[in-house]
Amino acid sequence: MASRGGRRSPGYLVAGEPRNFPSPSAIGSGPAFVIEGDEYSTSWEDKGPKFLHYAPRTFVLTSVEFDHADLYADLEAVKEAFRAGVALVPPGGRIVACGDDPNVRDVLSPARAPVILYGLGDAADLDLRADGIEEGPDGTRFLVHPKGRAPFPVLSPLAGRHNVANALAALAAGESFGLRAERLATGLPSFLGVKRRLEVRATAAGVTVVDDFAHHPTAVATTLAGARKRWPGRRIWGVFEPRSLTAGRADFLEPYFAALCEADAVALATPYHAARLSRPGAPGALDVPTLVARLAGEGREAFSAPDPSALAEALLPRLAEGDVVIVMSSGAFGGLCGKLVQGLATREVVTA
DSSP, rough: OBBTBOOOOOTTTOOOOOOOSSOOOOOOOOSSOOOEEEEEEEBSOOOSSHHHHHHHSEEOOOOOOOOOOOTTHHHHHHHHHHHHHHHHHHHTTOOOOEOHHHHHTTTTTOSOOEEEEESSSSOOTEEEEEEEEEEETTEEEEEEEEETSEEEEEEEEEOSHHHHHHHHHHHHHHHHHHHHHHHGGGGGGGOOOOSSEEEEEEEETTEEEEOOOSSHHHHHHHHHHHHHHHTTTSSSEEEEEOOTTTTBGGGGGGHHHHTTTSEEEEEEOOOOOHHHTTSSSSSHHHHHHHHHHHHHHTTTTEEESSSSHHHHHHHHOOOOOOEEEEEOOSSGGGGHHHHHHHHHTTTOOOOO
């Protein structure tokens, strides 16, 4: 993940660095240059999305949803940014787009370049789709169907259906360069993913502590669902910090309630920008006590704490052998992962 305008907020942690590559970037000698360019601002001075500066010939569009509320007023404003990106791609280029997402389909109308659609659904116009998805402790197996060709099996060590979709996006992008998906897929078993995406930090006293960058409700839900398949039969704790200005908004209560119901137990921090979100004219901060009460009403153990140290202090006695703790934040979360690992390392194994 690129830093924003060369600055990082306090406690910012880099996510997205590959786990089994020598570095997060490299300059090669081939004709293609691959770069992430999301809809967040280019710099402190330029609030437009990064991808408008990259003149892409291949534009990979995985999802479109309301995020970055400090920059975009609503979902329609986000869509307008992506429509501008789609319009940049020249007729000789390619647009690789997730056909499962209606918002993605909605921004494709300005396209001048051919569109390659991929997805996990059964829409007739998908150029590359996957089915037969089997998730387990060793990863995810699935069957890829390229349009007009025989299907072939794939194994990825990564958890979650979202990673199946991401794999399809990569295969479709490779095909736009003349590389067959069947050949490209042989490299997927060796790709271990990136840091802060279900990254196991340690197992101590029988408890596994996992770090994840999830912060949007969709990402929280898919992360927890993937964790349940990766660690079947174990109690999944969702430990979440509403870190960004979007994550901490009051109107995200219902989406977060639905997402956190994917966990067996939940620990919540106070929204990082609660004071800023509570100013006159602001949308209001996420009502954490109400969210805790709603989750408890669904039969889940749930609690909150005012800061990461208090959260660790309250969480540690509740953890038992076999638990998996998914720590989710788009920031450092006050070093919570380290606090939990240190606390667990100095105690005896506690059985449930």
